[in-house]
Amino acid sequence: MKFNLNRVYAIAKKEFFHIIHDPRSLLIVILLPLLQLLMFGYALNTEVKDINLGIADNALNMQSKEIIRNFEGSEMFHVFGISTRTEDIHQAFLEQKLNAVLLIGEDVNDLQLIVDGSDPNYASLIKNYVNQALASKQENMLVDIRVQLLFNPELKSSYFFVPGLIALILVMISALLTSISITREKENGTLEQLLVSPLQPLEFIIGKLLPYVFLSMLIGFLILIMGLILFDVVFVGNAIAFTILSFVYVCTALSFGLMISTVSKNQMQAMLIALIFTMMPTLMLSGFLMPLESMPWLIRLISWIVPAKYYLKIARGLMIKGNNLGELLEPMLFLLGFTVILLSIAWNRFAKQMRELK
Amino acid sequence: MISVKTTQLTKKFGSFTAVDAVDLEVYKGEIFGFLGANGAGKSTMIRMLCGLLMPSSGEALIDGLDIYKESELIKKRIGYMSQKFSLYNDLTVAENIEFYGGVYSLDKKLIRSKKEEIAVSLNLKEEMKRLTRDVPVGLKQRLALACAMLHDPKIIFLDEPTSGVDPKVRKDFWNIIYDLSEHGKTVFVTTHFMEEAEYCHRLSIMQDGRIIALDSPENMKAIHNEKTIQDVFIKLIKRQNNDEI
Amino acid sequence: MIEIKGVSKSFGDIIANDNISLQIMESEIVGLIGPDGAGKTTLMRQLCALSHPDQGNIHIDAYDTVKNQYEVRSMIGYMPQRFSLYPDLTIEQNLLFFANLFNTPKKGRQERLEQLYKFSNLKPFQNRQAGKLSGGMKQKLALSCNLIHTPKYLFLDEPTFGVDPVSRQEFWELIKQLRDEGLTVFVSTPYLDEANTFDKLALIFNGKILAYKTPEKIVDSYSDQIFVMQSENYDYFAKMQNVKYLYLFNKELYISFSEAPRQEEWQTWLDNKVINGYNQKQITLEDVFLMQNKHIVSQI
Numbered sequence: 001m002k003f004n005l006n007r008v009y010a011i012a013k014k015e016f017f018h019i020i021h022d023p024r025s026l027l028i029v030i031l032l033p034l035l036q037l038l039m040f041g042y043a044l045n046t047e048v049k050d051i052n053l054g055i056a057d058n059a060l061n062m063q064s065k066e067i068i069r070n071f072e073g074s075e076m077f078h079v080f081g082i083s084t085r086t087e088d089i090h091q092a093f094l095e096q097k098l099n100a101v102l103l104i105g106e107d108v109n110d111l112q113l114i115v116d117g118s119d120p121n122y123a124s125l126i127k128n129y130v131n132q133a134l135a136s137k138q139e140n141m142l143v144d145i146r147v148q149l150l151f152n153p154e155l156k157s158s159y160f161f162v163p164g165l166i167a168l169i170l171v172m173i174s175a176l177l178t179s180i181s182i183t184r185e186k187e188n189g190t191l192e193q194l195l196v197s198p199l200q201p202l203e204f205i206i207g208k209l210l211p212y213v214f215l216s217m218l219i220g221f222l223i224l225i226m227g228l229i230l231f232d233v234v235f236v237g238n239a240i241a242f243t244i245l246s247f248v249y250v251c252t253a254l255s256f257g258l259m260i261s262t263v264s265k266n267q268m269q270a271m272l273i274a275l276i277f278t279m280m281p282t283l284m285l286s287g288f289l290m291p292l293e294s295m296p297w298l299i300r301l302i303s304w305i306v307p308a309k310y311y312l313k314i315a316r317g318l319m320i321k322g323n324n325l326g327e328l329l330e331p332m333l334f335l336l337g338f339t340v341i342l343l344s345i346a347w348n349r350f351a352k353q354m355r356e357l358k
Numbered sequence: 359m360i361s362v363k364t365t366q367l368t369k370k371f372g373s374f375t376a377v378d379a380v381d382l383e384v385y386k387g388e389i390f391g392f393l394g395a396n397g398a399g400k401s402t403m404i405r406m407l408c409g410l411l412m413p414s415s416g417e418a419l420i421d422g423l424d425i426y427k428e429s430e431l432i433k434k435r436i437g438y439m440s441q442k443f444s445l446y447n448d449l450t451v452a453e454n455i456e457f458y459g460g461v462y463s464l465d466k467k468l469i470r471s472k473k474e475e476i477a478v479s480l481n482l483k484e485e486m487k488r489l490t491r492d493v494p495v496g497l498k499q500r501l502a503l504a505c506a507m508l509h510d511p512k513i514i515f516l517d518e519p520t521s522g523v524d525p526k527v528r529k530d531f532w533n534i535i536y537d538l539s540e541h542g543k544t545v546f547v548t549t550h551f552m553e554e555a556e557y558c559h560r561l562s563i564m565q566d567g568r569i570i571a572l573d574s575p576e577n578m579k580a581i582h583n584e585k586t587i588q589d590v591f592i593k594l595i596k597r598q599n600n601d602e603i
Numbered sequence: 604m605i606e607i608k609g610v611s612k613s614f615g616d617i618i619a620n621d622n623i624s625l626q627i628m629e630s631e632i633v634g635l636i637g638p639d640g641a642g643k644t645t646l647m648r649q650l651c652a653l654s655h656p657d658q659g660n661i662h663i664d665a666y667d668t669v670k671n672q673y674e675v676r677s678m679i680g681y682m683p684q685r686f687s688l689y690p691d692l693t694i695e696q697n698l699l700f701f702a703n704l705f706n707t708p709k710k711g712r713q714e715r716l717e718q719l720y721k722f723s724n725l726k727p728f729q730n731r732q733a734g735k736l737s738g739g740m741k742q743k744l745a746l747s748c749n750l751i752h753t754p755k756y757l758f759l760d761e762p763t764f765g766v767d768p769v770s771r772q773e774f775w776e777l778i779k780q781l782r783d784e785g786l787t788v789f790v791s792t793p794y795l796d797e798a799n800t801f802d803k804l805a806l807i808f809n810g811k812i813l814a815y816k817t818p819e820k821i822v823d824s825y826s827d828q829i830f831v832m833q834s835e836n837y838d839y840f841a842k843m844q845n846v847k848y849l850y851l852f853n854k855e856l857y858i859s860f861s862e863a864p865r866q867e868e869w870q871t872w873l874d875n876k877v878i879n880g881y882n883q884k885q886i887t888l889e890d891v892f893l894m895q896n897k898h899i900v901s902q903i
Contacts, residue, residue, distance in 0.1 A: 007461055009460065010456075010457055010463075013460070021448045188442065188446075190446060196436065
């Protein structure tokens with residue numbers, strides 16, 4: 001029997017009605033990403049302010065005073081003078097009065113920085129800032145470690161979390177919503193009713209996926225626009241290329257959602273599987289929150305099959321670096337490859353289940 | 359005229375034989391009832407005839423079409439309604455009708471006229487715009503049947519269509535079944551209500567995948583010398599159970 | 604004894620129960636019969652202290668269902684409509700869960716379990732998951748779970764939904780056995796053949812109790828005669844003044860008159876081929892049920 005566009009349209013339209021008849025869920029689907037955006041934007045801020053820095057000055061000369069004044073003049077630091085006794089310093093850390101202590105030796109060139117390492121990320125940030133502060137004024141004293149930051153000279157964290165968040169939301173919504181909506185038909189017995197009709201599996205799938213492609217893309221753009229407005233993200237690349245590549249990524253996620261629906265018995269299972277297999281890898285294994293370079297080889301190996309890793313390259317490349325399509329060919333091919341593999345497995349399983357529904 | 363014919367139709371799930379070499383001939387316009395305990399094979403039988411399940415062996419012709427080779431054509435000629443009513447509760451009544459019309463690729467004009475037809479015959483007005491979950495169960499049942507009949511099928515399979523509705527609604531529903539039969543539709547029904555069994559033209563009682571009795575309700579009662587089909591049913595099933603022990 | 608006094612319950616504009624009064628004696632099976640939406644489940648839930656009457660009160664033995672809801676609940680078993688067990692637990696795990704839920708004393712629990720196994724014939728399947736049982740066995744397990752704490756009163760809301768006649772018969776045999784041992788059972792069912800075997804029936808329509816008698820008396824006290832006419836002239840009779848009830852079913856008209864037609868009238872109808880024959884019908888419970896629906900049936 002021939003593929004019939006009218007039936008695809010019938011399914012897509014019905015799916016659209018499902019979405020708009022449930023405004024509460026729709027609101028959650030739209031508000032959740034925005035909430036995440038705000039949380040990442042304001043809570044997961046890697047720009048550090050208000051570092052409590054204790055300085056123990058053993059040199060007590062012009063040069064050491066100069067160093068101290070330099071820190072006092074910075075917005076980032078609150079400077080406290082402290083004694084040089086090790087016990088006092090230790091106590092100050094325990095009481096969380098200080099985040100770091102700078103020891104100036106009798107020779108001003110003998111500088112030692114002690115940082116509270118209980119939060120390693122914070123500690124390394126403090127270390128960088130102190131180094132920077134010392135380097136900027138004391139060129140004559142310290143080795144000049146001049147760092148030039150490409151693309152993101154102000155080290156704005158929004159540059160890294162907005163693309164990451166788009167990657168996360170696109171995969172979560174696409175996989176989650178499609179897998180739930182398909183398992184729901186199984187659970188309610190409506191799939192059975194469709195199977196006795198001339199409806200083809202392919203028509204069902206395409207009709208089912210279409211509304212969610214639009215919804216996912218819409219929310220993706222929403223995050224992008226909010227990111228541009230609220231967090232001054234730049235977008236230097238080509239918007240059309242971004243749309244096309246995001247679409248490819250959404251297709252990967254939808255194929256995954258379809259796959260989930262063929263292995264889960266009910267909506268609850270589908271939801272759990274979708275959340276676990278999209279959220280964790282995207283957050284942890286894509287280079288979104290933590291750089292992959294610092295991970296053990298096994299994890300890095302696993303990260304090769306995390307679609308978000310490739311989409312992040314694409315999104316960062318287009319938004320911040322201004323890559324063209326040619327330069328993003330590799331991640332794009334990876335995503336296309338995933339889509340083809342996932343879709344063919346899911347498709348086979350699904351068509352088989354549709355033919356013989358137990 | 360034969361509408362449905364099966365020869366040695368069998369369905370196995372692993373080592374379990376759900377339907378065991380069933381021969382059946384059902385005629386055009388007939389109301390044919392399937393009775394049996396839960397798991398006796400009624401549903402499996404119906405699901406095979408609808409194309410939801412592939413038989414393990416045997417033959418079946420639906421309106422002269424081969425169940426293996428012409429399943430796509432068969433789908434256009436059959437209607438199916440299950441006890442779940444298979445409506446989308448979060449869609450309105452009208453949206454459900456439009457959707458099922460779309461699935462059978464009926465053209466827009468036809469869907470619109472069908473919608474009006476249903477509104478008149480079910481006496482619906484403002485209910486058309488209401489969510490299906492909010493309409494009474496009796497109405498839902500008739501709506502499910504109307505949706506299953508949108509494409510004007512020749513054969514209709516009703517799998518426990520009256521479970522969960524009250525005696526009045528059940529009786530009204532049977533009036534519709536009679537009407538369908540009068541219009542030449544072949545109707546297959548499964549039910550647990552034995553007074554409904556009496557309404558069928560012919561009945562089959564299934565057990566362990568086989569048809570252990572097949573006749574008109576009147577003949578069945580006469581042969582077994584019982585007053586009601588309920589008594590015949592209990593007698594037959596219990597006898598079978600005792601034979602097995 | 605259960606004493607329902609003037610109970611009314613509304614949901615918004617809908618009056619689900621309208622001034623209902625009933626007395627249910629001990630060791631009786633009482634059926635609640637009525638159409639969907641007549642207020643059966645609403646009444647059932649109030650009896651189990653799951654919801655409170657807007658007006659009136661219910662006493663189960665000495666306990667008020669509003670003031671003493673926990674005392675009431677420990678005396679009763681309630682099987683809601685389409686009650687389903689935990690399908691992934693075994694029969695035994697399900698039963699023990701309910702035993703714990705009702706906090707039945709550890710001592711004697713095993714005996715009670717054995718007793719229930721014996722009476723329900725579920726013993727050989729005790730380690731089978733509930734989801735893998737047949738419809739009839741599920742029903743028996745659900746019943747057993749509600750009996751584990753040896754309640755005095757049992758409320759069943761359409762307990763035999765979707766179960767085949769043989770299993771249903773077995774189910775009611777169990778219930779009758781329990782009744783003879785002193786259990787009081789209050790049950791709603793859409794199966795009128797079952798209802799015929801109960802001790803008493805309460806007919807409920809539009810939230811009101813229309814009759815509360817034994818099934819025989821309900822049928823006997825129906826004074827109207829019903830005729831079956833071989834005729835499809837629905838409209839002809841629908842227009843007549845003295846027709847109280849009219850229903851077309853499978854080419855026959857079921858009719859009752861406020862005043863039975865005289866012999867000449869029948870003859871005229873026969874001569875004019877308005878009808879092709881007629882006979883008086885013995886009234887059944889179904890007729891009583893159907894005749895409560897006064898509205899004229901829409902034509903298909």
